[in-house]
Amino acid sequence: MTDLNLAFNILKSVIYEDRKSNEEINKLADKAGNLSLVTKIVYGVLENKIYLDYMIRKLSSVRLKKIHPYVLTILEIGFYNIHFLNTKDYAIVNELVELTKAKNKRSTGFVNAILRNFIREEDEVAKIYESDDIKSLSIRYSLQEDITNYIYDNYGMDYTKNFLRYINDEQIISIRVNTLKTNKDELTKSLHVLGYNISEGSLGKNSLKVINPAGLISTREFGNGLFTIQQEASQKVIEVLDPKENSNILDLCAAPGTKTSYIGEYTSNQSYIVANDISTNKLPLIKENIDRLGLKNIELVSFDACKLEKKYKDQFDYVLVDAPCSGLGVMGRKPEIRYNRSIEDIKNLGKLQREILDQAMKYLKKDGILVYSTCTIGNIENKNNFEYLKNQNNLQLLSIEGKDYIEYINFKDKTDGFFISKFKKI
Numbered sequence: 001m002t003d004l005n006l007a008f009n010i011l012k013s014v015i016y017e018d019r020k021s022n023e024e025i026n027k028l029a030d031k032a033g034n035l036s037l038v039t040k041i042v043y044g045v046l047e048n049k050i051y052l053d054y055m056i057r058k059l060s061s062v063r064l065k066k067i068h069p070y071v072l073t074i075l076e077i078g079f080y081n082i083h084f085l086n087t088k089d090y091a092i093v094n095e096l097v098e099l100t101k102a103k104n105k106r107s108t109g110f111v112n113a114i115l116r117n118f119i120r121e122e123d124e125v126a127k128i129y130e131s132d133d134i135k136s137l138s139i140r141y142s143l144q145e146d147i148t149n150y151i152y153d154n155y156g157m158d159y160t161k162n163f164l165r166y167i168n169d170e171q172i173i174s175i176r177v178n179t180l181k182t183n184k185d186e187l188t189k190s191l192h193v194l195g196y197n198i199s200e201g202s203l204g205k206n207s208l209k210v211i212n213p214a215g216l217i218s219t220r221e222f223g224n225g226l227f228t229i230q231q232e233a234s235q236k237v238i239e240v241l242d243p244k245e246n247s248n249i250l251d252l253c254a255a256p257g258t259k260t261s262y263i264g265e266y267t268s269n270q271s272y273i274v275a276n277d278i279s280t281n282k283l284p285l286i287k288e289n290i291d292r293l294g295l296k297n298i299e300l301v302s303f304d305a306c307k308l309e310k311k312y313k314d315q316f317d318y319v320l321v322d323a324p325c326s327g328l329g330v331m332g333r334k335p336e337i338r339y340n341r342s343i344e345d346i347k348n349l350g351k352l353q354r355e356i357l358d359q360a361m362k363y364l365k366k367d368g369i370l371v372y373s374t375c376t377i378g379n380i381e382n383k384n385n386f387e388y389l390k391n392q393n394n395l396q397l398l399s400i401e402g403k404d405y406i407e408y409i410n411f412k413d414k415t416d417g418f419f420i421s422k423f424k425k426i
Helices: 003-017 021-031 035-047 049-059 069-083 090-125 133-140 145-155 157-167 184-193 232-241 258-266 280-292 335-339 343-363 383-390
Strands: 173-177 198-200 207-210 227-229 248-251 272-276 298-301 316-322 364-374 395-398 406-408 418-425
Touching: 003 021, 003 035, 003 069, 003 090, 003 335, 021 035, 035 049, 035 069, 035 335, 049 069, 049 090, 049 133, 049 335, 069 090, 133 145, 133 157, 145 157, 145 343, 173 232, 184 198, 184 207, 227 258, 232 258, 232 316, 232 364, 232 406, 232 418, 248 258, 258 272, 258 280, 258 316, 280 298, 316 343, 343 364, 343 383, 364 383, 383 395, 383 418
Parallel strands: 248 272, 248 316, 272 298, 316 364
Antiparallel strands: 173 207, 173 227, 198 207, 364 418, 395 418, 406 418
């Protein structure tokens, strides 16, 4: 299987079967001749899909909706290679025509003609002719127009432009050192030997940055639980929670368990942790993580976080609500989010989060700590619910680094967009 065929298969799974890009890449990584190139093509197409389709539309005599989905994906791969990777020789055209023969034979001439025309007319085809700034930005950075407008309404034009540029840049991957098994210096040395370029993290105290992360989860170091892949803003959630040893801790929306596992490491396996998720089929993934990392005293449960679980009332010293959210803050790493979120989704998620928070407060002991966090941006899911918590008579706002809350800005902080707030039950 060629690398272009592999990239096509991954994109097909992500775009048409609602799979996650990182999981599909990891699943097929050992079949790639050049994993770095396959990864670049997959993320490149997902990050630029609206713009790629805009250009394809200019050259196609067939309406986009009438083009066979697999043929459209092949064209997107071609346009990305030609325009963004500067692959302007006809070898790429020939390879994609052969791929089309296998997927939709009658479209081979159509694909051949469009790709060759694009090589000849690229400069003109690539120009965006839109007078509306939001529409132009939406096309150029491939984000749905209503979401682009939502970001603009919340933060203004400068933020919007910088945010969109950042999510289309190559993302720096961070890892969290498992201090129960190793330390930063030892892990850095081990990964350097394997050819990884490692630098110190800037936010998380147990964080390292990996500049060239391809194949990272296939290393013995990962398999032996010496580290976990986790962005620094996400790590910071647990450091803000700051759970102590010999405590009872509830992670109310735990899957995939990355924060749960940090709680276990942070408390040196000396606390009782309940990790809950409404989806029972996600619990094995959490179990896999905690076993790999050598963690103990973690109970996995499954109940609806919007409904009171009476046996847990007034039982916990710490409750983490890392709430289900739109994920706009992680679009740089999970570009498929761009195409399956709407403003209606954001509003519904804001309501869901509030229902979860209503129950979360009941699980805290007096003087217990609640942290509310999301990996998204915008007021509906963040500040509105923060204000709701702030106005509760039985909660006291606790400042974080001298602020009412932390809102990480991706292009300034070089991490995911995240919102973190902290309260004490009184």
